[in-house]
Each structure stands twice: as C-alpha cells, then as structure tokens.
Amino acid sequence: MSTHSSPPAATPAVGRWQRLRDSYLWYSFKRDRGAQLCLATLLALVGMALLAPWLAPTDPYDLAQIDILASELPPFWIEGSDPAYSLGTDAQGRDLWSIILYGTRVSLLIGFGAVLLQALLGVVFGLLAGYLGGRVDALLMRLADIQLSFSTLMVAIVVGAVVKATLGGSFYSDYAILMLILIIGLAEWPQYARTVRASVLAEKRKEYVDAAKVMGLKSRRIMFRHVLPNTLSPIFVISTVQIANAIISEAALSFLGLGMPETHPSLGSLIKAGFDYLQSGAWWITLIPGAFLVVLVLSINLLGDWLRDVMNPRLYKG
C-alpha cells in the first residue's frame, strides 16, 4: 500500500501553563460556574487559614488575651452582641472568629498531611501489588479489604483509642496533630492502593510495558518511570475526596475526644466544645464552626465530583 502515515511533527516545547490552558480540564472549568465557585470558596478558606495570624483580631492560644467574663456572647446579628467579637465568643471567652480561623488551619493541615501520608503508602503498596502480583498482591489486597470493610473511621477510632491509652492523654494532646495525621494516614491507605493497583493492572496489559521489559529495563524503573505517570490522573481525582474524608475523620475523632485538645482546637473540637452549650441556647459556639466545616468539605466534594466527571466519567462509582 502506498499510504504511509507521515512521521509525527515534532511538537514545539510548550510550557506547562500553556498545556493547562489548552487542556479539556481548563476548558470545562471555564464553562462551569459551580466548579469556579467551589474553587473560589476553597481557596478563600485555605487563604484564611494560612493568613490566620494576621486576620485574627486576637490570638486564641494566648491565655492573656482571653476575657472569661466575655464568654458565650452571641454573633453580631443577635441582640446582646459585642462589636469586638463579630461572631461572638465561646464558653471560655475566646473570640469565635479568631478561633475558627486557627481551627480551619489545624483541620486543613491534618487533612492534607494525612492524605499525603495515605497517598505515599497507598501508591507504594499499590504499585508493588499491581506490578509484582502473586503473593505480595494477595497479601496486600487482603489486608486492604479487611481494613476497608472495617471502615476507615472505625480503624481510626480504635487506633486513636489504643494510642491514647498507651501514650497517655497529655502526651497524646501535645502531639495531637502528628498523631491524627498518622492515624488517618494509616487508616485510609487502602483507597489509594486499590486505585493505583487497578490502574497498574490496566497499564500492565498495554504494549509499552512489554516493550520496556524487552528493552531490558529493571522492573523498579519500569514502575516509576513508565507506569506511575499513567496512574496519576485517578490518584489526582480520588485525592479530592480523600482530603474531604480526612477532614471529616479528623473532626469525628476530635468530636469523640480522640483528637485535638480544646486548647488547640480544630473545627471538630470546637464543635465538641460548643455542643455542651447547645441546650443553654448558645448554639453559635457549635453551629458556626460546623458551618465552616460543612462549607469546606462541601466545596472539596463538589470539586471532586466535577473533576471525576471531567477526567474520567467511568473511573469509579458511587
């Protein structure tokens, strides 16, 4: 046959930014009002958390600045509020707005930290399981199955309880951020491992992996240089959901008293602290931090939904 396909034209070196702007991702983002709103909300919350020391009118960690007489003041739109405390004060007289800023910071820190750890563990185990197969695969996936069927929250609660009982309450409180990152990271790695393993198995069947093998490349090299880049997009997509989950898990642990102490609260421990005052009518101490938590998680979840639709409609269900 006379028709030869012409060799692909050498692609000019385009910057990453340019590639992003040409991508379908950017195209659909530009068209989707909801996604824009979610990203804006998320960025605003992250920005607020990062700038907390500058935005907050008071330093809630500084006991000297706390006025116990000004406790349980309502937010500005309710009669009896004090203009110095826009969102009111909690039971200890801390400015709610300040402590929410700092709390969001703690929640986000733990959420991102835990997801980083999960991703690290999950990617390594997932790659090993998917690429090596056989016994390693069976062992790791069985472990993941059992852990998942117990539910990540249950695992986190049990691990948290045991760690707290072993190390003692005060030690646990001192290193609570680190502890929560470890606990949530250890509890949720199977999600990543499964996703990575599935895409490794799919990639493995493709010819280029065989080609790399024939060329005599070592399996570790094949894994990291050839297979891993192709599993990045599902990792990216589940990461959004995982961050939301990690933030909720942290809040749940803190609510149960297995997380951040009240002196250094996350959104979860703020809700817990405020819950005791719900019956006395001071609903804002618990529900305003709650609203912040919901908006944070909701914007991440909606972004994740949108991302999943755009990047791979059939990636996973439910």
Next chain:
Amino acid sequence: MIAFLTKRLMHALLVMFIISVIAFAIQDNLGDPIQQMVGQSVPESEREALREQFGLNDPFHVQYLRFAGNALSGDFGTSYFYREPALEVIARHLPATLELVFGATLLIVLLSVPIGVYSAIKPRALLSRFFMGASIIGISIPVFLTAILLIQVFSIGISVSLFPESTAWGAWLNGLLSTDGGMPSFGRGQDLVPVVGHWETNLASLGGLKHLVLPSVALASIMLPLFIRLIRAEMMEVLQSEYVKFARAKGIGVRRIYFLHALKNTMLPVITVGGVQIGTMVAYTILTETVFQWPGMGLMFLDAINRADIPLIVAYLMIVGVIFVVTNTLVDLIYGLVNPTVKLTGKPA
C-alpha cells in the same frame, strides 16, 4: 454450596483471628490486671507472685491461647468500671444499638431505593437534581453535626425573626421557618417495654419510638445519600445495557423493565457495597450515640476508652468483630442467592 460456605467460613475465621490478636495485644500492653486487682499499695514482690500465679509471665502465644480459649467460652474478663463480666455489660448495651441500627437501616432501605431509581430514570427532572444536590450536601455534613442540627431544630427549636414580624407575610414566613422543638434527644426515654432478659425495646411504645426518631435519622443521614448516589449510578449504567434495550425491543412495558430487569441487576453491586458499609455503620453508631447519649455499645465503648476500661474495650472489639463477620457472611449469602452466576444453589449447571 458447601465449597462456598467453607470458603466464607475460612475467611471469617481469619478475620476473627486477626481481630483477636489485635485485641489481645491491646490487653497485653495496656491492661495490668494486678494493679486493678490489688491497687498501688501492694509491694512489688507480692505482685510478681500474683503475676506468676495468673500466668502473666508466660510467653505471648501461651497467653494468647488462654485468652482465645476464654473468649470462646464467653469470658472476656471483668470490666474495671462496672465490676461485672464484660460480656454482661455488652449484652446490656447491645439492644439499644441494634434498635438504633434497625431504625436507620429501615430509613435507608425505604428511602434510597425509590429515590435512587427515580433519579436514574429521570436524571434531568427537577426533583432528581434536588435529590442529587441534597445528597452531596448530606455526604458533606459529618454525622455528629447532622445530629446536633437535628437537636437544635427539632428538640430545642428555633425561632426565626428574619422577616419583619409586623407584616402578615413576614410573620407567616417566620412562623414557617421556626420550629417548636420538643422531640426527645437524650437517651432512650422511660417508655421502654421489656422483652427478654436484658432486652428492653423502644419499638413497642409511642414514647419509645419518639426517642428513636432523631438518632435513627442522624445515623441514616450519612449512608442514605451514599446509597442514593450508588443506586442511581448503577441503575443508569444498567439502563444503557443491551439487555434492557432488548427488553424494550421485545415490547415489555417500562414498569417491568425498570423494576424487574434493571432493578434486580442494580441491586447486585448495591448489596456488596452494603456489606462493606456495615463497618462504617458501627463507627457511626459511636458518634450518634455520643451526641444523643443513647445508652448503646458505641457510647459504652467511648466511655470505656475514657476510663481506660481495657477488658471492656477488648470485649467490644471482639463482639463487634463477630457481628461484622456474621453480617458480612450473610450479605455474601444473600448476594449469592440473588445473583445466579454465583453457584451456591445445588442446581446442576
């Protein structure tokens, strides 16, 4: 059938073994029964003798085997706090949790199937969009926050004065948005009807049922949106399948196509996911029971953690493990019965 059951049983035993090792390790590392028994004042030599007497200096595997043997005969040790056998304490708290889970499951099953199916059949309808939006919000609200909101709205009550009270429409809108509250939100209430042994039920009286409402709704609030979304996604995929098109080409009515051809296939993955969610449900009972002070196993477990009541923690883990393994096996059996491609009936293939 026998091969299937054997395989399931082996799996269940493996899981129970792992749980028991973990539980034992916790007990071994955290619990010092001698100290609990005799207190601080007893001299070290005497303690050592007691340790020897109770076999606490035996090698790990010997102690584990003793622990497992005791556990099999229902002996999980004595709760430090309640001063009675741990199993007894759990048996007292079990019915409350089971009734709460029952209420939540009922809500989930009764609501998720019709809503999921509806929004799969009519994905563009306004109501479907509303359900989808509500479900993502539902997933994003942590279960304890939902519980707190429920208490605020239905138990404490809210009075809205957002609109001018002087105008008729303002007063009407304020009234519409305000609630009286009054729903019970603390514990199981007084109207419990004794059934058998430790089991007193909330289900047999109006007052008891009233107490069950808010906790059940809260516990269901996280699973319900999950199942709605799952059923919708699965159903939409099934509706695209060749066999549904073929059923249409055969001239079968839509109702039969939706509720027999499609729904039966939709339920297969839903059953599997349902099995996986049992563990999550147990975790959420801890949160729900904490908020509503519902005297079930979850609240008991959290109290045990705070009191460092090691035997009770260990017993809880083992019992939850058993419940979890049994229900998972049951779910697998149901799946096998619904899905004809799983060979567990004795029919010749």
Next chain:
Amino acid sequence: MALLEVRDLDVRFALRQGEVRALRNINFTLDRGERLGLVGESGAGKSVAAFSLLNLIARPGYIAGGSIRFDGQELIGLGERQLRRIRGNRVSMIFQDPMMTLNPVLTIGEQMVECLKAHRRIASREARAIALHKLQQVQIPSPETRLDQYPHELSGGMRQRVIIAIALLLDPDIIIADEPTTALDVTIQAEIMTLLLELCEKHNVGLILITHDLGVVSQVTQRMLVMYAGRVIEAGPTREIINDPQHPYTQGLMNALPQMATPGSHLNQIRGSMPPLSQLPSGCAFHPRCDFLTRADGSERPACSRQVPDFVASGNCRVACHMVAEMLAQEAAATEEDRP
C-alpha cells in the same frame, strides 16, 4: 402495497457540539416474506437504521423526519404504547452480541414468557408451552431444562438460538437482525445463519439483515442496500449488485473480499477510512477515498466534491454516484446517436 415502506428517514443526534445527522434520506420497502440486506462498514448507520424502525434509538438520537409505514400504519409519531404493541410482536429484533442481550438475572423461561404475556392474554402454563415449542424449533438440545436455566449456563451459540426463539415467539411479520452472527465463533456462524434463513422461509417471515459480510448477504437476501456515512448509495437485487457493483464503494467492498485477491498478492482494501458523521466531506461523502475522481481522459469531475449525487437507475439497481450517472448519460446519448 409493501409490508414496510420507509420514506426519507432522517435520524439525528443532538450532541453538545451540535447536531449530527446519522441517517439521511433512507428509502426502501420490504414485502411480506422478503429478505433485505443492509450492508456497510461499521459506523455507516446500519444499526441506527434498524433501531429507528421501531423508534428504539436512545437519546440523544431522534427521528427528525420521514415516514415509516408498516402494514398501512404510520409508525413515526406513534405513541409508546402503540409502538410497544408492535415491538416483539409483529416486528421483532435479534441483537448482535448474545452474551449481552439476555438479562443475566432472569431465567430463559422468564424472559420468554414475559414477552408472550406482554402481547397476549395468556396463562403461564400455556406461555411456557409455546416457549418450549419455539426452543424446539431453534433446535436447542434438551429444551425443557433450558427454560429454568440462566443465560450464563448457556454457550454463545445457544444463547443466540434462544434469542432467535424469542424473536419468533409471537410469529412476527418481520425480524430485524443486527449482525446476528458477528459475535459468534466462525464455526457456529454458518449454523445460526442457516437456522435463521430456514425459519424465515418456513414461516414466511420478512428479514432485515444488517451485516458487513457480503457473503452472508448474497446467500440469504433477495435485495440489498449498501450504506455509506448515513446514506444509501446503492440499492437493488442482491444478485445484480454482487455480480456487477456499480458504485465505486461497493466495488471496493467486493474487491476487498479475500477470495477476490490473487493468491500471494496483497488484499485489496479501500484506502482511508470512513469519515466521522460530524465531519462529512462536501459533495459525495465517498469522494476523498474514491479512485474514480478523474475521468478516463484524465480530466476532473468537479461535481464529486461539490454536489451530493442523486440516484440514477442502472438496470434494476439505483446508484448514487456522479461517475455512474455520467457514464449512463453518455451511453444514452450514444444510443440516441445510433438511432437514425
């Protein structure tokens, strides 16, 4: 009057990027007991045509215009309820992949009985008897046990026999078979095709056979349509088209058959591939792949890339091709000149 009469059928897909016309100006008729072949590459619109006859195309596809008259009744614009009375009853379908066509969680018996019950007031026992009888007709071994089996317990060939039995359940006037053998093993393909042909002949059932297999078409059908990019480009008696294809595309299809190639030489394939329906070339949709764009004397035929060809009658066939039209015109002119 023909049993089925399709006029100017126009099917479109409303996609986000705009409307795509999947079928344009489809015209054909089918007499009682007649067998018609629909031939073309995948993506030519054969299946869309088959599904749109009973308005079974799924969103975003819709019938934009034309007429489908079945037994004197106009089907386009008919309500779902009335269409359902025809589907599976007077016109039944056989799908491509028997592994996907039967519902995995319902028994063969359930899937047969429900079809009978959807169209007739009939007792379960009686329906089962009819189902059994039909299973015997499609020569399934031990048909009684099959009724209570699930699809996964049957092989692909057996499942396709079951599907043929379902298609025959209500003694339809027409069976539309969409590539009924492509998904099967080569050894079973001929068996299933022979069975289908025998049953259609025996019960005087009309057949619309959709396939890309010219061999099967020549053995089974009396008339055929060749489709390309959503249009019919050649239509007529099967024998005439197979023996003397007029349209360059049909010629290409014929030449591409392995048995047409000289042993040891390359297979003849049509160069290029069919364009997606959303990016059809101007003029004759086939012209970028056509070997006859220039006349015998080397001059261009500009109409090919500018104007959609109309049908011209060539013998008993109708062909949509500028080249054929030109040659026929020249022939006609020549005979005109010969006449004194």
